[in-house]
Amino acid sequence: MQHNNSERLHEEALKVIVGGVNSPSRSYKAVGGGAPVAMERGQGAYFFDVDGNQYIDYLAAYGPIITGHAHPHITKAITKAAETGVLYGTPTPHEVTFAKMLQEAIPSMEKVRFMNSGTEAVMTTIRVARAYTGRNKVIKFAGCYHGHSDPVLVAAGSGPSTLGTPDSAGVPAVIAADVITVPFNDPDAFKDAIEKWGAEIAAVLVEPIVGNFGIVEPIKGFLELINEYTHNAGALVIYDEVITAFRFTYGGAQDLLGVQPDLTALGKIIGGGLPIGAYGGKKEIMDKVAPVGPAYQAGTHAGNPASVLSGIACLEVLKQKGVYEHLDRLGALLEKGIAETAATHNMPITINRLKGALTVYFTNEKVMNYEQAENTDGELFGKFFKLMVEQGIMLAPSKYEAWFITIAHTEENIEATIHAVQNAFEALAK
Numbered sequence: 485m486q487h488n489n490s491e492r493l494h495e496e497a498l499k500v501i502v503g504g505v506n507s508p509s510r511s512y513k514a515v516g517g518g519a520p521v522a523m524e525r526g527q528g529a530y531f532f533d534v535d536g537n538q539y540i541d542y543l544a545a546y547g548p549i550i551t552g553h554a555h556p557h558i559t560k561a562i563t564k565a566a567e568t569g570v571l572y573g574t575p576t577p578h579e580v581t582f583a584k585m586l587q588e589a590i591p592s593m594e595k596v597r598f599m600n601s602g603t604e605a606v607m608t609t610i611r612v613a614r615a616y617t618g619r620n621k622v623i624k625f626a627g628c629y630h631g632h633s634d635p636v637l638v639a640a641g642s643g644p645s646t647l648g649t650p651d652s653a654g655v656p657a658v659i660a661a662d663v664i665t666v667p668f669n670d671p672d673a674f675k676d677a678i679e680k681w682g683a684e685i686a687a688v689l690v691e692p693i694v695g696n697f698g699i700v701e702p703i704k705g706f707l708e709l710i711n712e713y714t715h716n717a718g719a720l721v722i723y724d725e726v727i728t729a730f731r732f733t734y735g736g737a738q739d740l741l742g743v744q745p746d747l748t749a750l751g752k753i754i755g756g757g758l759p760i761g762a763y764g765g766k767k768e769i770m771d772k773v774a775p776v777g778p779a780y781q782a783g784t785h786a787g788n789p790a791s792v793l794s795g796i797a798c799l800e801v802l803k804q805k806g807v808y809e810h811l812d813r814l815g816a817l818l819e820k821g822i823a824e825t826a827a828t829h830n831m832p833i834t835i836n837r838l839k840g841a842l843t844v845y846f847t848n849e850k851v852m853n854y855e856q857a858e859n860t861d862g863e864l865f866g867k868f869f870k871l872m873v874e875q876g877i878m879l880a881p882s883k884y885e886a887w888f889i890t891i892a893h894t895e896e897n898i899e900a901t902i903h904a905v906q907n908a909f910e911a912l913a914k
């Protein structure tokens with residue numbers, strides 16, 4: 485497969501765009517380097533790159549493209565928005581319709597607010613929780629990614645339940661010191677943190693099903709325990725459902741698992757591919773937000789007709805019968821195919837899958853927390869990634885990311901992918 489145009493484009497990009505990419509996760513740094521493949525077009529389950537190569541897409545833009553690319557219903561909605569004006573700076577009927585749809589699908593979001601990204605949504609839930617509780621500290625879980633606002637770019641301190649340190653240059657130590665990071669799926673570490681800091685905690689922030697060190701489900705009772713201890717400490721539970729909402733069911737992970745947070749942050753899928761974020765929660769908490777309450781949050785593009793109409797159209801597609809069954813069925817086929825191939829080639833892998841999202845880790849061990857994900861073989865993944873790209877299968881260039889199946893994927897796509905995995909494992913075994 486030729487990548488001359490991608491390579492040339494990357495050289496040009498490096499001159500004008502920092503690192504040649506507009507988000508660090510798009511770089512191939514974590515998979516041994518090289519020019520990232522640049523795409524020209526997406527259609528259904530396929531990508532077409534600038535060299536004319538075709539790929540089956542499992543990147544799905546890191547989650548949002550659950551309907552596949554250029555879904556006709558969403559394209560029609562975006563076209564309508566383009567024809568009727570994409571930004572008004574006034575209320576619109578569409579945003580009310582969309583808020584009602586979200587509220588109906590995720591009932592814990594009694595009131596919502598739209599914004600432009602998942603980062604903004606999470607950042608604001610933290611502000612609202614601080615405004616509501618009058619406290620500053622936040623507990624989060626190691627390896628969960630919550631966007632790039634200061635309070636969540638924080639690494640764990642030197643031991644369990646110590647105060648955080650900045651995880652990025654430019655994040656003030658005073659901000660990091662208000663964040664405590666504990667391991668996911670570790671009830672004792674969480675209880676310790678609450679015992680130590682409970683009276684100062686404003687919120688506990690968690691991805692109810694992790695999507696950022698691969699797909700990792702909570703152990704039985706973990707989310708219930710978080711709710712119990714957090715509420716007893718007088719703090720709020722925030723679910724970051726930027727990846728998980730509408731990914732596994734028509735609703736949030738909270739609806740799938742039957743555990744409700746106080747506040748929820750959304751993004752990705754709910755924009756149908758256009759930029760969006762939203763947050764919401766209990767009415768009495770949301771009433772802290774301006775113009776009703778004292779916690780400020782605003783946005784020139786917030787609730788813009790293009791993203792909202794695209795989001796409504798996306799949810800209309802997802803509401804159709806059989807959507808999630810299709811994702812689950814293809815996910816199960818892919819998991820089975822990869823697992824069987826790995827067994828044949830003696831390849832040490834662990835697959836974490838929930839419905840249409842899965843992660844293939846290069847390890848024999850279980851992966852239930854970030855440390856275990858970190859200990860998987862990144863070098864082997866890097867080689868595997870490149871072998872898959874060369875066969876026209878596009879994955880995310882990181883061992884920590886999920887493969888996302890879309891409703892446009894077919895059984896034939898899955899078979900072709902398993903065949904490519906077979907070839908890749910064969911090459912790796914040599």
Ligand code: PLP
Binds near residue numbers: 546602632724726727
């Ligand atoms: N929260 C989670 C769980 C995410 O996975 C991401 C992005 O990957 C974000 C928040 C940030 O969203 P955005 O990239 O739209 O700012």
